[in-house]
Every structure is written in structure tokens, then in C-alpha cells.
Amino acid sequence: MGKDIKELDLMIIGGGPAGLTAAIYAARAKLNMILLENEILGGQVRSTYTVENYPGFKTIEGGALADLMTEQAKELGAVIDDFDQVVSVKLSDDEKIVETESYIYKPKALIIATGATPKKLPIQNEAKFSGKGVHYCAVCDGAMYEGSVLGVVGGGNSALEEALFLTRFASKVIMIRRYDYFKGEKATLHEVENNPKIEIMYNWDLVNVEGEDFVNRAIVKNTKTGEEKEIAMDGVFGYIGTEPKTALFKDYITLINGGYIPTDENMQTNIKGVYAAGDVRNKVFRQITTAVADGTIAALAAEKYIVEKNRI
Numbered sequence: 001m002g003k004d005i006k007e008l009d010l011m012i013i014g015g016g017p018a019g020l021t022a023a024i025y026a027a028r029a030k031l032n033m034i035l036l037e038n039e040i041l042g043g044q045v046r047s048t049y050t051v052e053n054y055p056g057f058k059t060i061e062g063g064a065l066a067d068l069m070t071e072q073a074k075e076l077g078a079v080i081d082d083f084d085q086v087v088s089v090k091l092s093d094d095e096k097i098v099e100t101e102s103y104i105y106k107p108k109a110l111i112i113a114t115g116a117t118p119k120k121l122p123i124q125n126e127a128k129f130s131g132k133g134v135h136y137c138a139v140c141d142g143a144m145y146e147g148s149v150l151g152v153v154g155g156g157n158s159a160l161e162e163a164l165f166l167t168r169f170a171s172k173v174i175m176i177r178r179y180d181y182f183k184g185e186k187a188t189l190h191e192v193e194n195n196p197k198i199e200i201m202y203n204w205d206l207v208n209v210e211g212e213d214f215v216n217r218a219i220v221k222n223t224k225t226g227e228e229k230e231i232a233m234d235g236v237f238g239y240i241g242t243e244p245k246t247a248l249f250k251d252y253i254t255l256i257n258g259g260y261i262p263t264d265e266n267m268q269t270n271i272k273g274v275y276a277a278g279d280v281r282n283k284v285f286r287q288i289t290t291a292v293a294d295g296t297i298a299a300l301a302a303e304k305y306i307v308e309k310n311r312i
Contacts, residue, residue: 007106008032014113016043018278020069021295022111027076029303038085042066043115047137049165091252093272109273109302116242116279123208133215133235138162153206154239157184167197178205244280267298
């Protein structure tokens with residue numbers, strides 16, 4: 001038997017801050033809409049322990065902020081399906097077709113808010129020790145390492161924030177930084193530099209991790225002198241950037257800079273009626289606030305497009 005076909009005004013793919021914000025605006029506009037998220041509602045925000053730069057909250061746990069966004073969208077009438085996975089899309093100016101495991105959707109407009117995933121550490125034993133000493137989410141896996149020595153690799157806010165979080169469990173956190181500076185916020189860096197549990201190794205790079213069943217040591221290399229040495233370490237957490245989740249759209253949507261989606265100021269892609277919002281979009285700054293702004297603009301632009309399309 002064939003899949004049921006569902007026609008609707010708007011589909012949003014992705015349930016992070018951008019997607020949830022778009023859902024809030026779409027629900028308020030009384031659009032016939034659905035948001036699909038096959039992983040976890042809230043996106044990367046949910047794995048952030050503390051958020052201190054979101055207006056209206058001096059400090060809030062990432063999971064709590066994600067819950068509030070989800071609750072608000074649902075209370076306004078947004079339809080959210082976090083079980084049905086998208087398997088294929090066919091996109092053009094004239095027609096949008098999204099096939100999931102259960103249905104075939106034909107929305108008038110589509111917002112892509114699929115976000116990004118952490119880049120894997122470029123070390124030989126990454127796959128061997130994935131989940132066994134190599135991790136990418138301190139909130140998810142940090143509690144496994146009570147009293148341990150942990151490494152954090154990266155140079156941005158995520159690395160700094162997660163290093164601070166890991167001090168709640170680890171006896172020591174070693175930040176491995178290939179350069180002699182960080183790109184994160186000065187206030188966060190100051191907190192890291194003054195935390196007695198954190199050691200910063202400037203001008204060192206992670207070469208590999210080793211162990212039997214689990215990681216018990218890291219191999220690091222000095223980026224100035226070439227010196228290599230081993231460090232006793234029970235796990236490493238990587239924060240070296242993200243990769244956009246756009247493989248599903250590559251045959252239809254223009255992609256640049258490693259897979260990110262370029263848009264105009266209204267979040268529209270190269271296809272009319274298809275918009276991109278949040279970390280999946282090609283832009284300089286990727287913050288919760290910029291994702292929310294993208295979602296707002298995308299939803300408003302999509303609503304205008306749908307109204308005009310209905311007039312034809």
C-alpha cells in the first residue's frame with residue numbers, strides 16, 4: 001500500500017531554537033503546519049549545561065530553555081512529530097515533496113532548520129574509542145568521569161563552557177589548544193583561566209588517544225617545536241567546530257563552505273518557498289539568539305509566500 005499524502009501550508013524540518021521559533025510564529029499565524037525532528041527537540045541547546053547570554057534569563061540550563069521553547073510552540077497549536085524520519089525530498093519552485101517513513105507531505109513552503117553536528121576529532125582511534133573515552137557532549141557523558149582526568153580540545157566558547165562544566169566531575173581538566181589564544185568570550189576565558197581544576201596547554205594538539213577497552217592516555221604534539229608526549233587521561237571531549245546536516249538537500253539546494261546553505265536576508269534559498277534557518281545556514285555567528293532570529297524571519301517570509309501563493 002502507498003503512503004498517505006498530506007498537503008499543508010508549511011513544513012519545518014529540525015527542532016532546535018530556529019525550528020521551534022519558526023513553529024511558534026507559524027502556529028500564531030494559524031498556518032496548517034508540522035515540525036519534524038527525528039532526534040531531540042531543542043537541538044544543541046539541550047546539551048548546553050548553562051546559558052547565560054539569552055535575553056530574559058540571567059542564567060538557565062540549556063535543557064530547561066529547550067523545554068520552554070517546545071512547550072510554548074505546542075501550547076500555541078504547533079504540530080510536532082519527533083518520531084517520523086525524513087527519507088527523501090524533491091524540491092522545486094513549483095512543488096515541494098517530503099517523504100518520511102510514514103507519509104508523503106506536500107507543503108507550500110519549507111523551512112530547513114536541521115542544524116549541525118560536532119566535527120569528529122581527526123585522530124586515528126576516534127572510532128575505536130567513540131563513547132569509550134572520546135566524546136562530544138559534556139552534559140551527556142561528563143557524569144561518567146567522576147574523579148577522572150579529562151581533556152577538552154577546541155578554542156571557542158563551547159570548549160571553554162564545557163571545560164567548566166566538566167570540573168563538576170573531573171579531578172582535573174586539561175584544555176588542549178593548538179594555538180596560543182582562544183576565540184571565546186573574554187568573561188568565560190577569564191573564568192577558565194582562574195579555575196584551579198583547569199590546566200591550559202597552549203600550542204599543543206591532540207594526535208591520538210590510546211588504551212585497552214577505554215582511553216587511558218592521550219598523545220599530544222607541540223605545534224611550535226614538534227615535540228610529542230603522552231599524558232595520562234581518562235577521556236577527551238572534542239569541540240572543534242560543526243558540520244551542517246544538509247546531505248538530504250544537496251541535489252536541490254545550493255551549498256557552500258562545507259555544506260552550509262546560503263540565503264538572502266529573508267532566509268530564502270535558491271528555491272522559492274524554501275528557507276533555511278539556524279546553524280545550517282551560512283553565516284558568521286552561530287548563537288541561540290541568531291538561530292531564533294533566523295527562525296522568526298524564515299517563518300514570517302514563509303507566511304507571506306504562502307498567502308501570495310494562495311491568491312494565485
